[in-house]
Amino acid sequence: MIICVCRRVSDRDIEHHARQGCTSLDELQMETGLGTCCGRCTDCATEVLARSQRTVMCHLHVEGKEMALT
Ligand code: FES
Secondary structure, eight states, X not given: OEEXXXXXXXXXXXXXXXXXXXXXXXXXXXXXXXXXXXXXXXXXXXXXXXXXXXXXXXXXXXXXXXXXXX
C-alpha cells in the first residue's frame, strides 16, 4: 500500500528501512523523501514505522538476540 503518494513510498518500503535500522521519521524522510512534499502522510508513516520496529524487535527476540533498536 502506498503511504506517501507524492514520493511513492509504500508500507513495504518503510518496513525495509526499519529492518535496515531506521528508527525515526527524520531518518525515513532522509532515506526516502517521504513527507517532504505535502506532508499529509507523516502520521500514517509514523504508525507504519512504529509497527515495523515492533515486528523487527519480535524477530530479534525469536532469534534469541539481545539487540535493541534505538
Ligand atoms: S503524501 Fe507524502 S509528502 Fe505528500
